[in-house]
Amino acid sequence: MTKVNREIVVSEALDLLDEVGLDAVSTRRLAQRLGVEQPSLYWYFRTKKDLLAAMAQAAMAPHSAAPLPTPDDDWREWFLDNTRSFRRTLLMRRDGARLHAGSTPVGDLDRIRRKMDFLVTSGVPERDAQTAMLAAGRFTVGSVLEEQADAGSGDGSDPPADVPMIDHESAFEAGLALILDGLLHHTALRAAGDR
Template identity: 90%
Template sequence: MTKVNREIVISEALDLLDEVGLDTVSTRRLAKRLGVEQPSLYWYFRTKNDLLTAMAEAAMAPHAAAPLPTPDDDWRDWFLDNTRSFRRTLLMRRDGARLHAGSTPASDLDRIRRKMDFLVASGVPERDAQMAMLAAGRFTVGSVLEEQADADPRDRSDPPADMPAIDHESAFEAGLTLILDGLVHRTAARAASLSADDRLTTGGRRVQ
């Protein structure tokens, strides 16, 4: 019998995910894999959803370990690198995007706040920074969902003969560039507006 603790349960659950896919992961299969009785898993996780949440958080460990931005970083390069890191991490696990979708690991909230603070300190309007991070995250999850579905032979159907094959990485990079371009444009427009306001103000009083 395997000596079991919470970390071992999560690790074995992720290995099971890689082997059989998210639809086939069950506490019964996991208990058999661990050599324990199924009810003993409830000592660590009250419900299967609790287990899946813990699995999603653990699966994000490579992205969560990436260095946080520093004041010397170019925010545009960082935005690209951060989103690419998220994509790479989702792709590390079978059905990684499906596992992650809808989850918000609590341990990542402080890192998210620090990333947002970096963007705002770099001149990105706060609301735009929030929406761009949200859009990039959801775009990445959706892109990986499609990519992993195409990689699963059970879900694959033959495309029309005249439809070119999709290069998932190129499509992802193109979409990511569009998101960043929009954010750069809005940030530049805000900076120009603030500069115009400064030129209209003399000694703290607006010129009429």
């Protein structure tokens, strides 16, 4: 039997997620995987919702470890790179977007503040920066939800001939460019209005 602690429970839960998908993750299955009795998991997580929140936070570790912007960074390039990093991280886990959707970034608040401060210091009005970051985040989660749903359909059927195949990465990049263009437009309008 493996010695169990909170980190091992979360790590094994994420591995279970990758194997069976979010709908099949259960505390019963996780306990079997760990070789422990199901009630012992409540020592680490009072509810399945608590476990899922810890899994979501751990799954975001690659994005959370990405370097923060520096004053020398171009905010437009940083905005694109930051959103792409978020997408890559969601795609690292089976059902990563579903796991993340609705989670609260409790451990990431300082990083979020620093990112927002960078955008505002770079000349983006605070309200626009907040709205753009929220829109980019939700757009990314939605894009990855669709991409992972397509990948998981696996029913072997081909779409009708008149339905175009979706290149998820190209569609994501096009949408991200539109969000950035809108942010640039708003920033320019506000700057012109301040004159």
